[in-house]
Amino acid sequence: MNASTTKIIVASTNPVKIDCTRQGFAEMFPQSKLTISGVSVPSGVADQPMSRAETIQGATNRARHAAQAHPGADYYVGIEGGVEAVDDLLEVFAWVVVLHGEMIGKAQTGIFYLPQEVADLVRQGVELGEADDRVFGRENSKQGNGAVGLLTDDAITRTSYYVPAVILALIPFKKPDLTWG
Template identity: 55%
Template structure:
């Protein structure tokens, strides 16, 4: 059985678990080893545009590749916010690097409630704003805003996992990319 070593550019268990689940789906004949490491994103703690969020995911993946060069894949996942269509949307970018190619994909987006928007406008990170509004602790390492707002119909790991799969498209269709 082929062994694939994947490094997630985060110690967040949600990001590690969703990456492991996605890689196991995409490479079912392989043994997937996933490790999380802390690396800087090079962007604000709360990215406020689509472009900044993508840059954070890319920076994380590339920083992880320099720290653990023996891995096969490096994954950066960055949650962000953008103000579009008179609302504030939350989403995340996934950026995956290997020695030969790159892949990226964005999650679906969803509108944030006005009370959370107000806190974010005051400079408070989404995860902290969620904890304040919903009287929780460390929700970003649990079900996150998406889990809270969907009443756990979609938790944070389930939300990220399809984007990890989509970011792997260039790796499983190498003849096309």
């Protein structure tokens, strides 16, 4: 990227997803002037994706839907959080998908596990953010520090949790001279 303005559309109006995108792009392309906006588009998957496959599909769908609905941006970013049952536990993670023309970058966050109090609600069909709010007595935590912030006492917030995955999803655009699938 050069010093001209780079237009980025995040496929969400959630301030956490917009902020982590801003931080990730700024880290990877510090010389670029960034214009970032969020748009509401469907994920095409369940409100609470219950597998890696469904979660990455949701992130991909969001980025593609944003590109279709708002053509003309340089980059489109889809971020989708999900869970997957492993043994008796629920793993939590998110996928980040970045589109730029015909190129695509993808990365997953780190994984952590939910306490049974939250996991039981999610297994009953409650979205993770709502389950967190019920267990921790919060309101709208998914637009704040999220499960990871609640469980780590903000040592890692939802924003800081997503930033590395945004950075990793940008690798193909940082190194376009290499071959990327």
